[in-house]
Amino acid sequence: MRRQHLGQASAPRLSGLTPWLGLVFFLAAVAASVALGAKSELPSWTDADARRAIIAFVDRVTTRGSPDYVAPPERIAVFDNDGTLWSEQPMYVQLAFALDRVKALAPQHPEWQEKQPFKAALEDDLKALAEAGEHGLLELVMTTHAGTTAEEFAAIVKDWLAEARHPKTGRRYTEMVYQPMLELLAYLRANGFKSFIVSGGGIEFMRPWTEQVYGVPPEQVIGSSIKTKYEIRDGAPVLVRVPEVDFIDDKAGKPVGIHRHIGRRPIAAFGNSDGDFQMLEWTTSGAGARLGLIVHHDDGDRESAYDRKSAMGRLDKGLDEAAQRGWVVVSMKGDWLRIFPAD
């Protein structure tokens, strides 16, 4: 936790004063520093309701002797990824990855030139892709995400992320992460929390980079997955990715994924869409102090404005029920002074 030491800036003015007056000024400077020090946490957050609710919650669960005190091992927080930690517009980053994989693999699959949904992917025909529906997208993901070993796949993801650029901003996708949420992750970590990512996206698409970008190690990443098979190839063991769904970590799947991986109920949950509804519901219906928070994409100028009618990151029920459930709704427009680290 950084603290601003404004006392240093005002020190020269003290020369010439009596030591007693100097002490008074010094103490006043310390008091100002402490008061302003609180503000140096979550610096990209407006000093308004959302930020205050986060800090009040953390104070309640970390203050020894408080009736809401929570021992460090139980300080579990869960974060959605797409739209909560990084941008999901104009399309999920993993979908952009899958489309690029289709193009990279196309020379070995001449039949894709005439076969949907591959034809649509090769032609960047998003309308035809949408028409292929959930089943078509699943086929796309299976085909482009399976067939390699786990280690090969991680290398493919890393190489792609090093080169790929967001279609609108031209930035790397790992630069399209939300600065206020990076600060929130760091603030919770400094207060003894263990944070997990709980995403509908692919677990093996996230793990290669979450430690570097978010400070969240692979064992704290939960996501959707395809199956993996252990086998010996040329005398060496490998884990091979099989084109078969293992787990869908979305909606009611999120509490199940949390239970499977963590084995205890989180005390704080952060999401942005109705895909996170059950995760927030599960987290905030436990006993004691709880924090549920929804990032509301209402800033069309600096990012994107979408909620009830969006195809990706649709937020409807969450908006309707947030108030009655005591969930904090963060306005990206009003609550965030900065959106991306490079802003």
Next chain:
Amino acid sequence: MRRQHLGQASAPRLSGLTPWLGLVFFLAAVAASVALGAKSELPSWTDADARRAIIAFVDRVTTRGSPDYVAPPERIAVFDNDGTLWSEQPMYVQLAFALDRVKALAPQHPEWQEKQPFKAALEDDLKALAEAGEHGLLELVMTTHAGTTAEEFAAIVKDWLAEARHPKTGRRYTEMVYQPMLELLAYLRANGFKSFIVSGGGIEFMRPWTEQVYGVPPEQVIGSSIKTKYEIRDGAPVLVRVPEVDFIDDKAGKPVGIHRHIGRRPIAAFGNSDGDFQMLEWTTSGAGARLGLIVHHDDGDRESAYDRKSAMGRLDKGLDEAAQRGWVVVSMKGDWLRIFPAD
């Protein structure tokens, strides 16, 4: 890491000597302290090959500048549970639990009096149980482990463990853990390792007590599992345990479970049976310094002697291949000064 400071005991002898001689004695005492200090780690282990191999490995991966240095986040160790951390004879603890659950639930199931494998369980007829085979045991586990919420099941396990006693020693099962392995867990923890349990046993049978007994939190426990369903009951969300296999964390399933939960390859693996073979194989075939270790149950006096022909914890291939694979085989008889904490 505790270190014995024998130098303190010999300090009085220095009085009367010249300062120069005093320095020599002081340095000698420090040297002795350092040499003996090493012995205070893993105190229940004989100072022989197995203990030395463990310490040499930990030194290699934790010494900065060493070519085998491993950064703390990559210091992942995996431990089997049954037969590696606690006793699995005369039967898996979880099987004893399942048999007691059948008895507890029998009043609600009059049909069990005549139906196998329940009849065998009610009559403690281990021979008939064995004849029911894997399918029968699976039916027993499904029936006795499902149908409750996850929270209810955790409470049932805790209550049972507080009362149940090992049939031979009369001790609680949580007292039938191996003291040298507790020391090993603590030693690795002190050296920046994160240890996971990777067991063929049920994940939800272990999580309620591993933190207290082993210092391993629930999110670092991997095991076999049945499915879980999220639903709303009387307005409150619950996770309901469904009688359907989700994952079998045994043999080739262990590397798959490790990959699923941890997402990176461990550098040290500890097992006791051929069910752990692939876990050790996967761990030790990675690049850099690796440690594979097998606990060999060869102490019929203090615990149990079994390996190649055992039904539970069968160790055959592991014994055959340990030498060529560079795995350490621990003789409980020769390498362990003490077996259980209360010994």
